[in-house]
Amino acid sequence: MPLDTSAYSLALLRVDGRRWNELRRIHAQIRTQAAADGSSYLEMGHTKVMCVVTGPSEPGPRRGTTGGAAAGASKAAAEVAVSVVVAGFSSVDRKKRGRGDKRNLELQSTISNALAASLHTHLFPHSVIQVSLHVLSQDGSLLAALINAATLACVDAGIPMTDYVVACTAGSTSTYAAGDESADPLLDLNHQEEQELPGLTVATLGETDRVAVLVCESRVQVGRLEGMLAVGVDGCKQVREILDRVVREKGKRMVLEGTVVKGEGLEDMDLD
Amino acid sequence: MPITITAPKAVRPSYATADNASDDSGSDSSSDNGADLEGDIPMTSSSRRKEDKSYSIVTPGEVITDDPQWMRGHGTYVSASTAAIVSSVAGTITRTNKLLSVRPLRARYTPEVGDLVVGRIVEVQAKRWRVDVGGSQLASLPLSAINLPGGILRKRTETDELQIRTFFAEGDLLVAEVQQLFSDGGAVLHTRSLKYGKLRNGVFVAVSGMGGGGGVVRSRRQVWTMEAANGAGPLDVVLGVNGFVWISKHVETPEALVAETKSATTGITNLEESVSTTMYSSQNDRIGIETMREIARIRGVVTALVENGLRVDEDMLVRGYHEAVEMALLSGGGADDIYLGGERGEQLAAALTGV
Numbered sequence: 001m002p003l004d005t006s007a008y009s010l011a012l013l014r015v016d017g018r019r020w021n022e023l024r025r026i027h028a029q030i031r032t033q034a035a036a037d038g039s040s041y042l043e044m045g046h047t048k049v050m051c052v053v054t055g056p057s058e059p060g061p062r063r064g065t066t067g068g069a070a071a072g073a074s075k076a077a078a079e080v081a082v083s084v085v086v087a088g089f090s091s092v093d094r095k096k097r098g099r100g101d102k103r104n105l106e107l108q109s110t111i112s113n114a115l116a117a118s119l120h121t122h123l124f125p126h127s128v129i130q131v132s133l134h135v136l137s138q139d140g141s142l143l144a145a146l147i148n149a150a151t152l153a154c155v156d157a158g159i160p161m162t163d164y165v166v167a168c169t170a171g172s173t174s175t176y177a178a179g180d181e182s183a184d185p186l187l188d189l190n191h192q193e194e195q196e197l198p199g200l201t202v203a204t205l206g207e208t209d210r211v212a213v214l215v216c217e218s219r220v221q222v223g224r225l226e227g228m229l230a231v232g233v234d235g236c237k238q239v240r241e242i243l244d245r246v247v248r249e250k251g252k253r254m255v256l257e258g259t260v261v262k263g264e265g266l267e268d269m270d271l272d
Numbered sequence: 273m274p275i276t277i278t279a280p281k282a283v284r285p286s287y288a289t290a291d292n293a294s295d296d297s298g299s300d301s302s303s304d305n306g307a308d309l310e311g312d313i314p315m316t317s318s319s320r321r322k323e324d325k326s327y328s329i330v331t332p333g334e335v336i337t338d339d340p341q342w343m344r345g346h347g348t349y350v351s352a353s354t355a356a357i358v359s360s361v362a363g364t365i366t367r368t369n370k371l372l373s374v375r376p377l378r379a380r381y382t383p384e385v386g387d388l389v390v391g392r393i394v395e396v397q398a399k400r401w402r403v404d405v406g407g408s409q410l411a412s413l414p415l416s417a418i419n420l421p422g423g424i425l426r427k428r429t430e431t432d433e434l435q436i437r438t439f440f441a442e443g444d445l446l447v448a449e450v451q452q453l454f455s456d457g458g459a460v461l462h463t464r465s466l467k468y469g470k471l472r473n474g475v476f477v478a479v480s481g482m483g484g485g486g487g488v489v490r491s492r493r494q495v496w497t498m499e500a501a502n503g504a505g506p507l508d509v510v511l512g513v514n515g516f517v518w519i520s521k522h523v524e525t526p527e528a529l530v531a532e533t534k535s536a537t538t539g540i541t542n543l544e545e546s547v548s549t550t551m552y553s554s555q556n557d558r559i560g561i562e563t564m565r566e567i568a569r570i571r572g573v574v575t576a577l578v579e580n581g582l583r584v585d586e587d588m589l590v591r592g593y594h595e596a597v598e599m600a601l602l603s604g605g606g607a608d609d610i611y612l613g614g615e616r617g618e619q620l621a622a623a624l625t626g627v
Contacts (some may be wrong), residue, residue, distance in 0.1 A: 031378075058408070060395060061394070155331070156362075160361050161332045161361075162349070162358075163332055207333070244331050248329050248331060248362075251331075254581070255329065263330075
């Protein structure tokens with residue numbers, strides 16, 4: 001089904017009724033699996049992903065290697081191992097993607113590199129941080145959702161990091177072929193828009209403008225890129241606020257329940 | 273086709289409200305813990321922290337202070353550009369004089385010297401074992417740091433090295449103490465006391481430990497013997513600081529055994545042998561049905577405490593156990609009813625906290 005671009009120019013509303021700079025509903029939870037070191041569940045619109053973090057922990061002796069300690073002993077920093085599993089029922093067409101699927105591998109290495117840059121892995125020598133991501137439902141912005149879920153799970157696991165790595169997508173209102181220089185940028189593409197329009201995924205380090213991930217898999221005029229990037233980075237800041245609120249709510253609840261000892265705070269230090 | 277994950281239950285009434293409420297109203301403990309804060313340099317506090325300040329939760333990337341008089345501790349880092357102290361984990365701020373650190377809401381166990389831990393052997397090497405204690409690295413237990421059979425304190429020999437698997441093999445559980453820490457966070461354990469050593473006759477539960485987020489807390493007593501109800505006899509409970517818990521049938525400790533045999537005027541070599549043969553045995557003793565049932569009940573209490581966000585220590589566990597025994601008698605199922613999940617667990621937690 002072609003995207004009704006003419007309707008956009010008339011009402012400035014997208015197919016799902018959003019304006020150009022609106023995010024879809026983001027719903028997130030942390031600590032969804034009690035047995036895991038860290039876990040999260042994240043919905044960005046109808047894209048739903050789940051993440052479980054195990055570690056940092058030292059893998060036991062590996063089979064096939066002599067002297068298990070030698071296997072990872074020379075590592076000065078923790079390794080971030082990411083695995084992405086896309087459920088067969090997650091998209092409209094039921095497609096089985098194997099373990100060696102190229103798209104999957106690329107998602108995994110992108111996420112792994114982004115997290116490894118932010119996490120303080122040097123604090124955990126000889127160990128592995130295992131991040132397992134499960135895609136339950138896909139409706140565009142998959143990479144962004146995966147990065148956000150992984151970040152939340154790492155926060156839940158208590159792994160020190162420089163800042164949240166938050167991601168979001170940005171696109172443009174007309175196709176590459178249309179060559180429309182006056183096209184508006186769009187924030188947070190859904191599946192339909194992702195199919196029709198040029199788009200990119202951008203991840204930033206917290207509130208700063210430092211870009212951690214930038215992936216663009218479609219053709220787009222270079223003139224439109226700056227606008228898209230600016231909108232994407234702005235979206236990341238909004239996403240950070242949302243994720244931060246989720247973590248704070250959870251922390252507040254844990255303090256109230258007495259699971260965590262209340263912090264001493266700095267406010268009383270302001271007085272003297 | 274939408275996929276839904278059912279929303280979590282409504283927020284439980286918080287058990288610790290009473291003492292939190294009193295804390296909230298201007299707890300000024302800072303003046304008496306010796307923090308000597310001179311100078312009137314104002315702290316930068318972002319608007320975000322203001323709104324949550326009664327809980328003092330900080331999240332990764334949040335600037336704690338840019339005042340150079342503070343030193344950074346665990347859970348923080350110094351930003352390269354501004355030289356401010358920034359939090360690297362989500363947690364609560366603690367300070368010791370001028371040292372600022374952030375205690376994470378939850379993290380894996382970080383060993384400290386003197387901690388009593390329960391661990392599992394994952395690897396046997398030539399002169400040491402590698403033990404999983406739930407930390408970020410495996411701890412190591414050198415052959416020279418265990419009680420070798422035939423004399424409590426004797427030097428290890430080559431024969432001992434050759435039969436290293438007869439002491440501990442892969443998968444064995446043990447209770448030990450952290451003896452030493454390496455600079456990279458690795459720990460060295462020892463079992464050179466008759467209270468430490470191999471574990472048998474019981475059941476293992478892993479809950480979260482001292483890393484944060486409830487679970488086992490450091491306390492005065494981590495190991496004790498309690499009298500179980502319903503004719504089960506005494507039970508031993510070991511709460512490892514790392515969150516690994518061991519509940520077992522009480523067997524006479526080697527010391528008691530030694531004292532007994534001494535009074536029976538047996539030869540000294542004889543008794544030491546008898547001690548050492550039982551010390552590294554992996555064979556369980558005969559355990560009665562009642563004892564197994566009560567062990568399972570204590571295990572149920574531990575998991576119920578953790579599920580309801582309560583700490584696990586001697587006081588809570590003993591009280592929780594007695595409560596659970598009562599609940600079982602009242603439920604109509606009699607002593608055999610050991611289920612403590614779901615609503616039963618909440619009921620137990622409510623009874624313990626007096627809400």
